[in-house]
Amino acid sequence: MRLRKQAKLLSAALGLTLVLGACSSGSSDSGDKQVKLTVWSWDDTVAKAVPGFEAANPNIKVKVVNAGSSFDEYTALDNAIQAGSGVPDLAMFEYFAVPYFAIPGKLDNLGEFGVDKLKKDYVDAAWNDVTVDGKVYALPSDYGPSVMFYNQATLKKAGLKEAPATWDEYYQDAKKVRALGGDHYIAQDTGDLFFLLSLIWQAGGRPFKVNGTKVHIDFSEPGTTKAVAFWQKMLDEHLLNTKVTAWSDDWNRTLNDGTLASQIMGGWLTASLPQRAPKAAGDFRVALMPQWQKGDKVGAENGGSGFGIPAAAPHKDAAFKFLEYFTHGGGLSPRVDAGAFVPNTSVLASTDSQSKVNKYFGDQKVGPVLAEASKSVARGWQFPPFFEWARSTYGDLVSKYYTTGKGSLAGILEEWKQRMIKYGNEQGFEVD
Numbered sequence: 001m002r003l004r005k006q007a008k009l010l011s012a013a014l015g016l017t018l019v020l021g022a023c024s025s026g027s028s029d030s031g032d033k034q035v036k037l038t039v040w041s042w043d044d045t046v047a048k049a050v051p052g053f054e055a056a057n058p059n060i061k062v063k064v065v066n067a068g069s070s071f072d073e074y075t076a077l078d079n080a081i082q083a084g085s086g087v088p089d090l091a092m093f094e095y096f097a098v099p100y101f102a103i104p105g106k107l108d109n110l111g112e113f114g115v116d117k118l119k120k121d122y123v124d125a126a127w128n129d130v131t132v133d134g135k136v137y138a139l140p141s142d143y144g145p146s147v148m149f150y151n152q153a154t155l156k157k158a159g160l161k162e163a164p165a166t167w168d169e170y171y172q173d174a175k176k177v178r179a180l181g182g183d184h185y186i187a188q189d190t191g192d193l194f195f196l197l198s199l200i201w202q203a204g205g206r207p208f209k210v211n212g213t214k215v216h217i218d219f220s221e222p223g224t225t226k227a228v229a230f231w232q233k234m235l236d237e238h239l240l241n242t243k244v245t246a247w248s249d250d251w252n253r254t255l256n257d258g259t260l261a262s263q264i265m266g267g268w269l270t271a272s273l274p275q276r277a278p279k280a281a282g283d284f285r286v287a288l289m290p291q292w293q294k295g296d297k298v299g300a301e302n303g304g305s306g307f308g309i310p311a312a313a314p315h316k317d318a319a320f321k322f323l324e325y326f327t328h329g330g331g332l333s334p335r336v337d338a339g340a341f342v343p344n345t346s347v348l349a350s351t352d353s354q355s356k357v358n359k360y361f362g363d364q365k366v367g368p369v370l371a372e373a374s375k376s377v378a379r380g381w382q383f384p385p386f387f388e389w390a391r392s393t394y395g396d397l398v399s400k401y402y403t404t405g406k407g408s409l410a411g412i413l414e415e416w417k418q419r420m421i422k423y424g425n426e427q428g429f430e431v432d
Contacts, residue, residue, distance in 0.1 A: 035318045037062045040077070040091040042069040043142060043305070045340040049331025053322055056330070060318050070094060071388060074101075077310065081106055087312040089319035093138060094305045095129035099210065099385035101308065102137040108309045109135045113320045118328055125377035126343035130306045133212055137308050139327040143343035144266025144303030145373035146198045146289050149273060152362065153283040154184070154261040163262075163287045167230060170290045174239040183259040188241040188251065189231075191398035193391055194302050195264060196231060196409070201300035201381050203227040203292055210382045215424055215431045217384070219413040226292070228409050235409075242402055252276045264289060266303035267370045271339045274360040282362050286369045288376070299376040304343070343374055386427060390420050 039046065039062060047064045054061060065088070067076045074097060080086040093101065101107045115136050119127050126140040150163045158177045164170040174186035189195065200207065204223030209216040219228070234240050241260065244250045254260035255277035263269070273284065289299055307327065309319050325331040328344065336347055347353060353367035384390060394416050401407045424431035 033059065035060045035315050037090070037315055037318055037322055038088040039064045039307075039322070040067040040073055040088040041307070042066050042073065043092060043340070045335040045338040046092075046141075046326055048334040048338045049322075049326035052330055052334065053325050056325075057318075057321065060322070062322055067091075070097075071392075074388060077101075078106075081310065081312055084312070087310050087314070089309065089313045089315050090307050090323055091310060092141070092305055092307050094303070095126075095301075096383035096387045096391075098130055098138055098306065098308065099132050099383060100388060101310075102132040102135075103213065103385050106311055107137045108311050108313070108316065109137060110139070110309070110320070111135055113324075115139065118324075121328060121344055121346060123343045123345060123348070123374045123377065124379055125301060125381070126304065126306075126374075128379060128381070129301075129304065130308075132210075138306035139308075139323055140304070140306045140343045141327050142268065142305055142340050143374060144268050144301055144341075145370065145377055146195075146202070146264060146300045146302040147267050147369060147373045148262055148264045148287045148289055149269060149284055150262040150287060151255075151258050151260070151280060151283050152285050153280075154180075154258040157258075158184075158261070163285065164290050166294050167290045167292055171230075171234065171239075174234065175237075177261045178239055183241065183254065184261065185241040185259070186239065186261045187263060188244045188246065188254070188260055189235070189402075190242055190245045191395065191402045192246065193394050193398070196228070198264070198289075198300035198302045199227040199231060200224045201378060202289060202298055204378070206380055206382070208382045208384050210384060213429050215384050215429050217417045217420055217431065219410070219417060225410070228413065232409050256280055258283065264302075266301070267373060268303060268341050270341070270358070270361075270366055270370070281360050284361055285364050286361060286366050288369065288373055297372065297376045298378050299373050301377055301381070341370065345375075348374055384420065384424065384431075385429070386420070386424055389423060390416070393419050393423075 037060060041064055050062045050064065067073045073092065077091055122140050126143055130136055130138040130140055148163060155163065158180055160173055160176060164173045177184050177186045200223065203226050205221050205227060207217060207219050207221065207224050244254055256279040258280060270286065288297065291298060307323055309316055313319055326335060332342065332344060332347060336342060348371035353371065355365065356367055357363045358366045397412050397416055401412055421431045
């Protein structure tokens, strides 16, 4: 699940240094000795797996702790590693944060636990998200394939019979929705980096290439420039609401009253949209992202996370046992029942997922759409290992553009690139 608050500028405590994190051999966790696991998670569904696990493993007790979300947890973990105490047995990471902890040796390579045999049970892109330099450092826990949530009633009001299947149709439909007047827009955007990257991802752009400590950044690839130019056109022609920020009260209002016709986000929005827009119940539907070529089925990601074992974790064997249980084994069902959207192929293909209708989405069978979106995510995407710092810096740069209208997305990306190069090299990477 993706948090939409802007991360603060990383403090010195979170600065990445290319040295091994504090290490511990961990315990063997064998025999009947009582083991107490500490799991850091801001995903509430993880706790749903604890009762079943403890019943099957009476010598292991699990305590799930919310040590903060995203940036806050990463800072706390880095501080614990540096202090040499208080390191959890398992910790949650957004996919882009895995390289940050894996490359300097702060996460255990899970290959020693035989995780390779689990690869076939996850969608390819999710497995790629937890793999760094050919080694697996986490197991996927939840997933965010990019999909389009659209208000069918609003599109019908604009004279449209169906959702746009291509970006060309999306552009034309945006003009028709805008013609309704008032606050009607096909979408909002106030500088959402993760949406822009998902657009680039789907178009074939791969701006970040990481090989160990070497990082190459290039926003001039054809796929990247195509995606950026398209979204720039949408902005230049005032076809997007640039005043309403996602997750705000105004956003809730526009979703409720139908003036916001669509939102392209991770599939996890299916769980929170009903609470944010209860008045629009029955109006919304879910579809694949519009495609660059008619007939294609190419997707991208917008969010998702996994869990890894810190190198300094005290109970590694027991930690992996619980990790496998709630991400792959008997702990999956209670988490899915609690609303977790997971990238496990068995769950995505299950009869329940494929046949269950969703009343909020007009009795649509949402599961098959999300499953197809998950399987169609294009391969090969990478994040730089200092992306947590980078996304905060991007927010500072892009906010000026959306406030003043001066500049361009391409110009912002170029300035962002230069700042990442400078920062990355200062942290000991080779960035160009």
